[in-house]
Amino acid sequence: MALQGPEELGEPVEESEDLDDQDASSISPAEEITLPPGPGGDEETEEALLLPWDRFSAWLHCICVVGFDLELGQAVEVRQKYPPGTKTSICYLSFPDSNSGCLGDTQFCFRFRQGSNRKTSLGCFLETTDRDAPPCLKQGHYYGYVYFRQVRDKSLKRGYFQKSLVLISQLPYVTFFHSLLKIMAPEYFEKQEPCLEAACNDIDRWPTPHPGRILTLPIMGVVLKVRIPTSYDKPGTSQLVQSAQRLTPLIVVSSPPPPPPPPRCFYPVFFHLQMLWELVLLGEALVVMAPSPAESSDTVLALVSCIAPLRYCSDFRPYFTIHDSEFKEYTTRTQAPPSVILGVTNPFFAKTLQHWPHIIRIGDMKQAGEMAKQMKVKKLKNLKTLDSKPGVYTAYKPYLNKDEEIIKQLQKGVQQKRPSAAQNAILRRYFLELTQSFIIPLERYVASLMPLQKSISPWKSPPQLRPFIQQDFMKTLEKAGPQLTSRLKGDWIGLYRHFLKSPNFDGWFRNRRKEMTQKLEALHLEALCEEDLQKRIQKHTEVETVDLVLKLKDKLTQAEREKLPVHPGTLEKLRAHIEGVILTLPEDLQGILHKPTTL
Structure with missing residues (x-):
């Protein structure tokens, strides 16, 4: 997985002063402009109005090179302008902070909070073109994608060459950016x-990442093909597109991103997969202690993805260090840990986060037979320091009974050395079916909150959704609960009660309520378009007719701004209605009402 974000871009320069205050030398950042408003808008015209580096900023906020200085430690050597106040975080998050070695090339990702962004031409452009983007693109975080190289080099004082190339972006597409x-x-x-400058120029010629489109992206003599997902894509469906050029790599971007192949060190916790699914579903505070940043970020991203198609609505940090700005917030013992999944590698965290309720420790596994020793959940007091064994440390008691079938299937795969891609496919299918079984009763009940279509009157405000009443929902589970689609037994009722108090339910229900409210607005608009307005206004005064025109214009603007799910031709019909009503008025009023509305 991976993510990223925009703003200003400067050419890579050597560090000489405080980088937060230093401007780029050769390539000037784009100046701010505001795109002219206009509902709908011609996307090609809007693309043409983008300034130099706006297309780059649609994909990447910046590129950094982080090296190791014997006196300063990690230091940015080359950069483009990065988010203010994040220099230290990026430096430390771009290097392993453990004793894992990490010789050779290592890839991992991290995530950090995004500060307030200024309105740029790019920002205005994205507002009008990316409304179909999935919710994961609308979060206030940057993602850092890291390619770290560590090799022996006797010519250097330290004896090793250590450097990271880092891409900072708002986009959550790990596979693509890796x-x-x-x-x-x-x-x-x-x-x-010089090759970084060439890559930046290539990226600045890329089309902007419109959801639903297949994009051809040339980079340093190679062509990538990607498809950006939309909020309407069904989970589990293939996004694969056949490439016309056999040698053109195809990157399949999905939303939410699929879990990466589980690293071998993750195998000891296979016995607790179902419990981990519950912990993620309920938004519990969870720590992953891993031997390296790559295993840390892979495991955290796999956990976040395991409740798809539900979106994980709490914070998660694939790789977290003691230098992170949230370190004090997450390690304080004066309040309960926040709803977040942390991935860490520094042994110091074994002590600092010992008060957290759920800790996963993953580590190298010498042989598959050792899996049998990892079956029991361990008590938190047994988590000491470096001598702690891999496993899950928690006092949590799962609501559902353990699924022995999936455990046997995965264990057999380990013993037979089944390819990780096949193991990953089994896991993904299992989690998808489990989550869908859980969410279907919720979807069914929420659909029942929708007013009947016959209750929609074109001359009254759209009816409101009925409220979500927990007791009423619980009553539906007896006959239409997850037992209809899942073989698992256990306390499903208790799991739902807990889930309804979680951030994941709040995020899911807010999104569903917004979708259903927009559907009601669309149905109301379609009912209005079917009315004979010419006949209706014959009974109206001139003032009432003008008021009707203004209300219809507001409806049209709302429909275009929010992209209401109306039938094709509805908005054209509404425009014709508005024009017809205006023509019944005196010429002086017609001239006033024909003037474009200032947005």
Whole structure:
């Protein structure tokens, strides 16, 4: 997985002053403009109005190169302007902070909070073109994608060459950005800054990442093909697109991103997969202690993805260090830990986060037979320091009974050395079916809150959704609960009660309520378009007719701004209605009402 974000771009320069205050030298950042408003808008015209580096900013906020200085420690050597106040975080998050070695090339990702963004031409453009984007793109975080190289080098004082190429973005597409780094990083380590400048120029010619489109992205002599997902994509469906050029790599972007292949060190917790699914579903505070940043970020991203198609609505940090700005917030013992999944590698966290309720410790596994020793959930007091064994440390008691079938299937795969891609497919299908079984009763009940279509009158405000009443929902579970689609037994009622108090339910229900409210607005608009307005206004005064025109114009603006799910031709019909009503008025009023509305 991976994510990223925009703002200003400067050419890579050597660090000489405080980078937060230093401007780029050769490539000037784009100045701010505001795109002219207009409902709907011609996307090609809007693309043409984008300034230099706006297309780059649609994909990447910046590119950094982080090296190791014997006196300063981690330091940014080359950069483009990064988010204010994040220099230290990016430096430390771009290097492993454990004793895992990490010789050779390592890829991982991190995530950090995003500050307030200024309105740029790009921001206005994205507002009008990316309304179909999935919710995961609308979160206030940046993602850092890291390609770290550590090799022996006797010519250096430290004895090792250590450097990271880092892409900072708002986009949560790990597979895509890791693939991009595999092309860029080896070239950079060989040819240094000039190849980064060439890559930036390539990216600035890319089309903006419109949801639902297949995009051709040339980069350093290679062509990538991607499809950006939309909020309407069904989970589990293939996004695969056949490439016309056999040698053109195809990157399949999905939303939410599929879990990466589970690292071998994750195998000891296979016995607790179902419990981990419950902990993620309920938004519990969870720590993953891993031997390396790659295993940390892979495991956290796999956990976040395991409740798809539900979106994980709490915070998660694939790789977290003691230098992070939220360190004090997450390690204080004066209040309960927040709803977040942390991935850490520094042994110091074994002590600092010992008060957290759920801790997963993953580590190298010497042989598959050791899995049998990891079956029991361990008590938190047994989590000491470096000598702690892999496993799950928690006092949590799962609501559902353990699914022995999936455990046997995965264990057999380990013993037979089944490819990780096959193991991953089994896991993904299992979690998808489990989550769908859980969410179907909720979807069914929420659909019943929708007013009947016959209750929609064109001359009254759209009816309101009925409220979600927990007791009423619980009553539906007896006959239409998850037992209809899942073989699992256990306290489903208790699990639902807990879930209804979680951030994930709040996020899901807010999104569903918004969708259903927009559907009611669309049905109301369609009912209005079917009315004979010419006949209706014959009974109206001139003032009432003008008021009707203004209300219809507001309806049209709302429908275009929110992209209401109306039938094709509805908005054209509404425009014709508005024009017809205006023509019944005196010429002086017609001239006033024909003037475009200032948004």
